[in-house]
Amino acid sequence: MTAETIIQSLASGLLMGLLYGLIAVGLALVFGLMDVVNFAHGEFLMIAMYATFFLFAFFALDPILAAPLVAAALFVFGAVVYLLVVRFAVRAKANTGMVQIFSTFGLAVLMRGVAQYFFTPDYRSIPHSWLGGKTISIAGIYLPQPQLIGGLIAIAAFAGLYFFIHRTDFGRALEATREDAGAVALVGIDKNKVFALGWGLGAALVGLAGAVMAIFFYVFPDVGASFATIAYVTVALGGFGSVFGAFAGGIIVGLVEAITTLILPPSLKTVGIYSVYLLVVFVRPRGLFGSI
Amino acid sequence: MLSVRDVTTAYQGLVAISNVSIDVNKGEIVCVAGANGAGKSTLLKSIAGAERPRAGSVTFDGNRVDGMAQHLITAKGIAYVPENRRLFPRLSVRDNLRLGSYLYRSEANREEPLDFVFKLFPRLSERLEQRAETLSGGEQQMLAIGRALMTRPRLLMLDEPSQGIMPKLVDEIFQAVKRIRDVGMTVLIVEQRMAECLEIADRAYILQTGRVLMQGTAAEISGNKDVRKAYLGL
Numbered sequence: 064m065t066a067e068t069i070i071q072s073l074a075s076g077l078l079m080g081l082l083y084g085l086i087a088v089g090l091a092l093v094f095g096l097m098d099v100v101n102f103a104h105g106e107f108l109m110i111a112m113y114a115t116f117f118l119f120a121f122f123a124l125d126p127i128l129a130a131p132l133v134a135a136a137l138f139v140f141g142a143v144v145y146l147l148v149v150r151f152a153v154r155a156k157a158n159t160g161m162v163q164i165f166s167t168f169g170l171a172v173l174m175r176g177v178a179q180y181f182f183t184p185d186y187r188s189i190p191h192s193w194l195g196g197k198t199i200s201i202a203g204i205y206l207p208q209p210q211l212i213g214g215l216i217a218i219a220a221f222a223g224l225y226f227f228i229h230r231t232d233f234g235r236a237l238e239a240t241r242e243d244a245g246a247v248a249l250v251g252i253d254k255n256k257v258f259a260l261g262w263g264l265g266a267a268l269v270g271l272a273g274a275v276m277a278i279f280f281y282v283f284p285d286v287g288a289s290f291a292t293i294a295y296v297t298v299a300l301g302g303f304g305s306v307f308g309a310f311a312g313g314i315i316v317g318l319v320e321a322i323t324t325l326i327l328p329p330s331l332k333t334v335g336i337y338s339v340y341l342l343v344v345f346v347r348p349r350g351l352f353g354s355i
Numbered sequence: 356m357l358s359v360r361d362v363t364t365a366y367q368g369l370v371a372i373s374n375v376s377i378d379v380n381k382g383e384i385v386c387v388a389g390a391n392g393a394g395k396s397t398l399l400k401s402i403a404g405a406e407r408p409r410a411g412s413v414t415f416d417g418n419r420v421d422g423m424a425q426h427l428i429t430a431k432g433i434a435y436v437p438e439n440r441r442l443f444p445r446l447s448v449r450d451n452l453r454l455g456s457y458l459y460r461s462e463a464n465r466e467e468p469l470d471f472v473f474k475l476f477p478r479l480s481e482r483l484e485q486r487a488e489t490l491s492g493g494e495q496q497m498l499a500i501g502r503a504l505m506t507r508p509r510l511l512m513l514d515e516p517s518q519g520i521m522p523k524l525v526d527e528i529f530q531a532v533k534r535i536r537d538v539g540m541t542v543l544i545v546e547q548r549m550a551e552c553l554e555i556a557d558r559a560y561i562l563q564t565g566r567v568l569m570q571g572t573a574a575e576i577s578g579n580k581d582v583r584k585a586y587l588g589l
Contacts, residue, residue, distance in 0.1 A: 232457060239443045239454050246441035248404070248425035249434075250506055251458040 064325065071204050072321045078206065080317015081214035085272040086290055087297035088224070088309040089141075089265025095241050095304030096261040099149060099163050103171035104294055105287025107266050110174065111137050111273025112282045113182060119189045119277075126192050127212065130274035134267040141266025142259040144170065149262065150255065171287075178284035186281040195278050213275035220271055221310050224264075228306070237261060241304070296340045302353025311352060315339070356381045356541055357402070357433075357510055362411030362421070364401045371397040372565040374411070379510065384532065384542045386552040386573065388586065389562035395545040396438055398562070399514050402543075403435035404428040415510070430458055434508035438515050440499040444488035448479060451487050451498055455505025464507075471538065472501040475531045493524030500531065511535060513544045517551065529555050549586045553577045561586070 090104045101107075111133050118129040152166035153159065189195060197208040228234035240247050240257040247254050280286070297316050301308025316336055323335030343351065357379040364372050372394035379385045389395050400406040402413050404425035413421040420428050429435070443451055452472065456465040473480040476497040482490065487498060496516055503511055513532070517525045525548070533555050536542050546552035553559055556573040561582065569576065576582055 235446075235450055235454055236457060238446060238450070242443040242445055243441055246443065247454075248429060249437070249441060250454050250456075250502065251426050251429040252454075253424070253426045 067203065069325065072325055073318060074204050074206060075210065076317045076319075076321025077314060078210040078214040078317070079320065080314040081217040082210065082272055082275065082313070083290075083293055083297050083316050084310040084313020085213075085217035085220055085275075086269055087294040087301070087313055088221070088306055089267075089269045090294050091298045091301065091304055091306050091309040092265040092268075093261055094298065095306065096237065097153065097240075097244065097258055098304075099153065100167070100295075101262075101265070102164060102168040102291075103144070103174060104269065105289075105291025106171045106174035106178075107137060107141065107269045107287070108273045108276070108290055109178060109282075109284065109287035110140070111270040112277040112280070112286060113178065114270075115274045115277035116187050116189060116282045119192065126189060126274050126278045127194065130216070130271055133274045134270040137270030137273075138263040138267035142263035144266070145259045145262035146255075150258070175284050175287075182284065184284055186283045188281050189277055192278050207279065209275060209278040213272075213278075216271060216275060217313075220268060221307070224268070224306060227264075233260065293336065296336055299350055300340060300343050302350030305350065305352045308350055308352030312350070315351075356416060357543065358412075358414045359398070359402060360412045360414070362398070362401055362408045362413065364397050364406050364408045366397075366406075370565060372401070372562070375562070375565070375567055376411075377560050377567065377570075379541060379543050381509075381541055382536065382539065383557045384536050384544065384555055386549075386556035386559040387543070387545045387562060388547070388549040388552060388559060388576075389568075390586075391547065392564075393562040394565040395562055396514050397565075399435060399437075399512050399543070399545055402428075403433060403437075403512060405435070405437070429506055429508075432507075432509040433512065434503035434506045434510070435512045436496075436499045436503045436514060436516065438518065440495055442487040442495055442499055442502070445486055447484055447486055448490070448498055449483040451502050452479075452505055455502035456507075458506060465505075468504050468507055472504050475504075475534060476501060491521075492519040493521055493528070496520055496524075496528060497531075500528070500535075504535070508540065510541045510543060513542065515546060516544065517546060517548050525551065549582075550577075 086108060090101060093099060093101050114133045114136055115126045115129050118124040119126060148166055148170060152163045155162035194208040194212055198205045199208055199211060228237060236252050236257050240254055244254045293316060297312040298309055300315060301312025319335045319339050320332055324332045327334060359375060359377045361374045361376055362372060363370060363374055375398055387395050387398060397406060401408045404423055408421050412419055415431060415433060420431060459465045478494060479497055479501055490498060516528050529551055532542055532544060544552060553573045553576060559573050559576045560567055561569040
């Protein structure tokens with residue numbers, strides 16, 4: 064193992080980690096806002112990838128151009144899921160926690176089934192996009208262009224999110240609702256609107272990630288499952304509900320995964336991530352940046 | 356301005372207030388007094404929309420507001436400061452105040468009440484960057500009232516503003532309530548500390564076990580023999 068291979072895989076791990084962060088942040092956002100874990104988060108990623116695939120297949124729209132459209136569509140989808148499903152689940156008179164879990168878990172099963180029926184279980188891929196399969200060499204290190212652009216998009220998305228939360232009125236309303244959803248009505252804010260906005264925003268971010276992922280990853284009905292699992296780990300590592308913890312958590316997961324593949328056979332690549340995860344939950348159960 | 360008619364509100368079958376009627380006229384300070392558990396807080400919640408009355412009506416400036424969503428009632432011009440204040444603890448004093456004017460779009464409308472809030476409670480202006488949770492009880496109450504004023508209400512409702520506050524600050528809060536009225540707002544205040552409340556109030560109601568026991572001008576109430584014995588300890 065040369066120094067070069069190590070740097071090479073750390074660099075790829077970092078880029079992948081930025082994407083993991085982007086996938087996970089919507090989960091953290093919604094959890095922080097209303098203490099609900101979206102078990103259909105992976106399926107949100109799946110439909111974003113399909114949307115990107117079909118925009119390419121039917122309109123020859125490159126995934127990079129499709130990304131904003133997919134994000135916008137997912138925003139609407141996320142808000143609708145809140146308004147039609149979650150809003151009622153959180154009002155359950157008994158066993159609220161269980162009702163929440165199974166409402167989004169059921170949604171996940173439903174979305175996968177519908178995807179299998181309409182899109183078939185076939186693996187699809189986008190054959191020749193602008194970035195697909197291309198690499199760029201920076202100081203002797205080869206980086207895949209889709210992951211590089213994906214990483215930059217993730218950084219831009221986090222910067223935008225930071226600006227949105229800290230500098231706009233909607234962002235302040237979001238923070239206030241995180242603090243005390245029962246109190247925002249005192250200043251005339253409709254908490255249901257804020258929740259719908261939070262779900263929309265979280266879905267839009269995973270939509271952005273899905274558009275980039277579709278460039279270099281197969282699209283199939285179950286694609287969300289493995290990424291969702293990583294997203295839960297990322298969120299738990301970073302601290303449940305902490306949006307910027309998800310960013311840091313994603314980078315850590317990406318790097319740990321890269322280091323693991325250097326040492327262990329590829330089939331064991333998740334061993335590293337879950338070991339770090341267990342370590343963190345034992346030593347610091349609230350996560351690295353959690354404040355709960 | 357505000358007319359509450361025969362309002363009955365229950366929690367899980369337990370009636371907290373029954374057939375309560377009160378009126379608040381423009382420019383008044385009205386005090387609702389009574390012992391713990393008399394239903395004072397429930398009355399304010401029923402007006403603010405935090406609880407839905409089971410029967411009766413609440414009319415504000417000629418419009419029925421009972422049954423309306425709480426945030427819409429705030430938008431109608433009723434600001435409510437609940438008993439536990441419900442500030443946004445980890446947000447700064449500045450952000451808490453800023454959120455108060457969330458309903459307004461123009462910057463001029465949003466900033467306008469700020470001068471008055473700082474004049475009422477100068478110490479808030481010295482603590483703008485501090486998190487709300489780091490303020491003392493009295494300062495938190497000031498911030499809660501300040502945030503309510505930022506919604507530019509016509510009616511301000513305060514639930515036990517003196518609770519958990521140093522005696523020295525209690526007087527400051529009550530004096531502030533007077534000044535709020537003096538600039539044209541109407542105040543409905545619920546208190547256990549009846550003596551202080553009656554001092555600044557124009558009219559008062561006494562609630563007992565969910566019903567209106569007595570009503571009258573502040574002078575009438577504080578001059579009443581039974582009230583003096585039962586509530587004022589005189």
